[in-house]
Amino acid sequence: MPYPSNHSAMALFVQRLASHTPLGAEARQALISLPAQRIDVRAHVDFVQVGASSDHVNLVAEGLVGRFGQTGDGRRQIVSLHIPGEVADLQSVIVPQAMTALTALTGSTLLRVAHDDLRRVGLEHPAIATAFWRACVLDAAIVQQWLVNIGQRPARSRLAHLFCEMATRYRHLDQSDGRRYRLPMTQEQLGDALGLTSVHVNRTLQGLREERLVAVARDSIEILDWDALASAGEFDRTYLAAA
Amino acid sequence: MPYPSNHSAMALFVQRLASHTPLGAEARQALISLPAQRIDVRAHVDFVQVGASSDHVNLVAEGLVGRFGQTGDGRRQIVSLHIPGEVADLQSVIVPQAMTALTALTGSTLLRVAHDDLRRVGLEHPAIATAFWRACVLDAAIVQQWLVNIGQRPARSRLAHLFCEMATRYRHLDQSDGRRYRLPMTQEQLGDALGLTSVHVNRTLQGLREERLVAVARDSIEILDWDALASAGEFDRTYLAAA
DNA sequence: CGCTCAGTTGAGTCATTTCAAACGTTGTGG
DNA sequence: CCACAACGTTTGAAATGACTCAACTGAGCG
Numbered sequence A, B: 001m002p003y004p005s006n007h008s009a010m011a012l013f014v015q016r017l018a019s020h021t022p023l024g025a026e027a028r029q030a031l032i033s034l035p036a037q038r039i040d041v042r043a044h045v046d047f048v049q050v051g052a053s054s055d056h057v058n059l060v061a062e063g064l065v066g067r068f069g070q071t072g073d074g075r076r077q078i079v080s081l082h083i084p085g086e087v088a089d090l091q092s093v094i095v096p097q098a099m100t101a102l103t104a105l106t107g108s109t110l111l112r113v114a115h116d117d118l119r120r121v122g123l124e125h126p127a128i129a130t131a132f133w134r135a136c137v138l139d140a141a142i143v144q145q146w147l148v149n150i151g152q153r154p155a156r157s158r159l160a161h162l163f164c165e166m167a168t169r170y171r172h173l174d175q176s177d178g179r180r181y182r183l184p185m186t187q188e189q190l191g192d193a194l195g196l197t198s199v200h201v202n203r204t205l206q207g208l209r210e211e212r213l214v215a216v217a218r219d220s221i222e223i224l225d226w227d228a229l230a231s232a233g234e235f236d237r238t239y240l241a242a243a
Numbered sequence C: 001c002g003c004t005c006a007g008t009t010g011a012g013t014c015a016t017t018t019c020a021a022a023c024g025t026t027g028t029g030g
Numbered sequence D: 001c002c003a004c005a006a007c008g009t010t011t012g013a014a015a016t017g018a019c020t021c022a023a024c025t026g027a028g029c030g
Helices: A008-018 A025-032 A115-124 A126-152 A155-171 A187-194 A198-210 A226-232 B008-018 B025-032 B115-124 B126-152 B155-171 B187-194 B198-210 B226-232
Strands: A037-041 A046-048 A056-062 A065-070 A076-082 A101-104 A108-114 A180-182 A214-217 A220-223 B037-041 B046-048 B056-062 B065-070 B076-082 B101-104 B108-114 B180-182 B214-217 B220-223
Touching: A008 A025, A008 A056, A008 A108, A008 A126, A025 A115, A025 A126, A037 A056, A056 A115, A065 A187, A065 B126, A076 A126, A076 A187, A076 B126, A108 A115, A115 A126, A126 A155, A126 A187, A126 B065, A126 B076, A126 B126, A155 A180, A155 A187, A155 A198, A155 A220, A155 A226, A187 A198, A198 A214, B008 B025, B008 B056, B008 B108, B008 B126, B025 B115, B025 B126, B037 B056, B056 B115, B065 B187, B076 B126, B076 B187, B108 B115, B115 B126, B126 B155, B126 B187, B155 B180, B155 B187, B155 B198, B155 B220, B155 B226, B187 B198, B198 B214
Parallel strands: none
Antiparallel strands: A037 A108, A046 A101, A056 A108, A065 A076, A065 A101, A180 A220, A214 A220, B037 B108, B046 B101, B056 B108, B065 B076, B065 B101, B180 B220, B214 B220
C-alpha cells in the first residue's frame, strides 16, 4: 500500500497549500517542523464530538475521515470526506467549537497540530494565513457542490458525482491513474454522504455496475468509463481545480 | 420600511465582523471608508455568473440575494441566502473565479467593494484578515447545516428549519422581535433553496399554516409558535451563535 | 383591460424509504 | 481448523413522500 507514512502527511498538506498560495521555503519549513502528535483511531470512532471545543486540528495521515452533521433523531449526514494530506477541521483554528463531528470511516491515523502553533506561524508568515483561509474556502466549495448534488440530482447521479470527485482528489495523492482508488466506505456510509438509504445505495450501485461504468470492490472503486460516469454525475472538475 | 440605506450596510457588515473578531477603531474606520460602488439589481437578475472572475465583492445593502449552484439540465440549487449587511461572495477575495452564481431574489441594492482594497486593509490590519477568514468559516457552517437539512429531513422540517434560521439571522438586522420578518421569496425559490418542487413547497406550507406554526404573507413570514417550529425543524441556533 | 407572474389544486406516477429476512465474508477464540 | 459472532451486502414486498403534468385562480401592473 503506497501510502504516506509518518509526517510525510504534513509535507503533503504543505505541498497542497503551496500549490495555490506561493509559500517561501522558510514558511514551508516552519509548517513542516511544527510538533504533531500521532493518533490512531479505529473505524467508526468519533474523535471529535459536536459541540466540543478543541485546541488542535486533525491532519489525516492515513485512512478516511468523515465530517458529520447530526439530526435530532440520530440520522447523520456526512458533509465532507477527508483523505490523507488534508486537515479535516482547519476551521477550528478560527472557530474552536465544533459544529460537526469527525469520525474515522475506516481505521485511520491522524496528526494533531496545536491551534496556537498554527496561529503563530500564520502571524509570522502572512502567506500561510492566506493559505489557510483559502483552504477553508476550497473546502466550502466542495460542500456547496454536495449541496447541489443532494438537492437536485437523483441517486444515480449522486453516486457518479461522488466517485468522480474522489477520483480527482485522490489523483494528487498517490500515483493512481485516476481510474482506480481506495474508498473504504460501507454502503451505509455512502448513504450518509449522499442522503440515501443503504438499501437504495446498494441497488443504485448495482445499476452502475451493470452499465459497466464502475467496478466496486470491497474498499475500492474502479472507474471503467470515465466519460460516461462524469456525464451521469454531471461532474465538472472546475471547483476542484484549485484543490 | 426600516431598512439600512446608503452605506450604513457597510457599517452593519463591520459591526458583525467586529462582534466575533475584536477590531480596533482604526481598522473599523479603514473598512467603513473604503470606496464602494452602489448598484441596483432587479429581481431574478444574475449579477455574477458561474465561472466569471470578478475584482470586487458584493455587499448586500437592501433586498435578498441567493447564491446558486447549477446542474447540467438547468436545475438550480440555492446554496445560501444573503440579507442586508452580509457580503455574498467574500470568498472571491481569495478565489476570484465564481463557482456559484449570484442572483437578486427580489429587487436589491448592492455595494461593490474592490478586492484590492480589501486585501490591502487585510494586510494593514491582520485582525481584519482574520475577521474575513472567520466570516467565510461561518458562511460555510450555514451551508453545512443546509446540507444536513436537505440530506436528512423531510419537507416540513426543511421549511421549518429555514424559517427559524432566517428569523435568527434577521434579528441582528432591524428591531424585529424575531417573530416577524420580510422574506421576499417565491415558493419556487423556496423550492430551489430546499431541494423541493414549488408544488410541494406550496402544500407543505399549507400544512404549517393549518398547524398554526407560521403565517405566510406575500413577502413576509410570521412565526406563530416558535417552540413548535424550532422542534419541527430541529433547529439549534448554536451554529449561528457567532453569526 | 388584458397580460404576466405567483399561487393553488387534482390526479397519476415514480423514486426512494421502510421493514424484514437471508446471505456472504471476515476475524476470533476454542 | 472449525464454529461462531459481527458486520456488511443483497433481496423482496409494501408503503409513501415527492414529482410531474396540467389546468385554473388570483393579484399586480402597464
